[in-house]
Amino acid sequence: MTERYEGSFFGRRKGKALSPTRIQRVENAMPELGLDLSVSTPESALNLFDAPVSSVCLEVGFGAGGHLLHRARENPDIGYIGVEPFVGSMAKVVTTVLAEGLTNIRLYDDDAIKVLDWLPEGSIDLAYQLYPDPWPKKRHWKRRFINEKNLDRYARVLKSGCEFRFASDIDTYVDWTLKRCRKHENFEWTAETASDWTQPWKNWPGTRYEAKAVRENRVPRYLTFLRV
Known part of the structure; x- marks a missing residue:
């Protein structure tokens, strides 16, 4: 049976109310920092950035933004x-981007499938999905982002030979992702030894959610799949 779910893959959008200053800051910044999906798909994702860049990475669900900001700082090109x-x-990341003058970040504050459908084919050099909502109740599993249709979307935008990286501390979601990615004709699991999926990637900064998981005795797993 083909998995098809086109509803929202995320839960609540708002938590603690933002101050009027932060709201205004985000509203003023997003026309420049945000992706405008109402315009035609660009010929190249490289053209989305003010600064010249040599490649483009995508992170779906950046959470507190620690990993996204770390990678942008260490790789300005x-x-x-x-x-x-x-x-x-989003407000936290926008504030940091403005404060540090980062010119190699673009943001989107809605469902990732819209971005994946809008980006040019074969335009992404690396994609991350780190600690996504596991939707732990079985009746909600259809809302997990990793499914056949969304893997099709990742496969369309990723360049051949490039990686899709997934991290989670929830065993059922790790197994879920492994099963679906290994079944998908466009993805190949790269692990050869246990350390390939128990150790994080190079220059890994960690995430706040990951630190919480470790404190609660949950074990993170790091899966790498090659776009073939």
């Missing part, structure tokens, strides 16, 4: 597209 519908997280 790489463009980063970050997607996050949670208002507080």
Whole structure:
């Protein structure tokens, strides 16, 4: 049976109310920092950034933004597209981007499938999905972002030979993702030894959610799949 779910893949969008100043800051910045999906798909994702970039990475669901910002700082010649519908997280990242003058980040504050459908084919050099909502109740599993249709979307935008990286501390979601990615004709799991999926990627900054998981004795897993 083909998995098809086109509803929202995220839960609540708002938590603690933002101050009027932060709201105004985000509203003023998003016309420049945000992706405008109402315009035609660009010929190249490289053209989305003010600064010249040599490649483009995508992070779906950047949470508090620690990983996204870390990668953007350490690789100023790489463009980063970050997607996050949670208002507080977006405000935090926008504030940091403005304060540090980062020119290699573009943001989107709605469902990631819209970005994946809008981006040019074969335009992304690396994609991350780190600690996505696991929707732990079985009746909600259809809302997990990793499904056949969304893997089709990732496969369309990723360049051949490039990686899709997934991290989670929820065993059922790790197993879920492994099963679906290994079944998909466009993805190949790269692990050869246990350390390939128990150790994080190079220059890994960690995330706030990951630190909480470790404190609660949940074990993070890091899966790498090659776009073939």
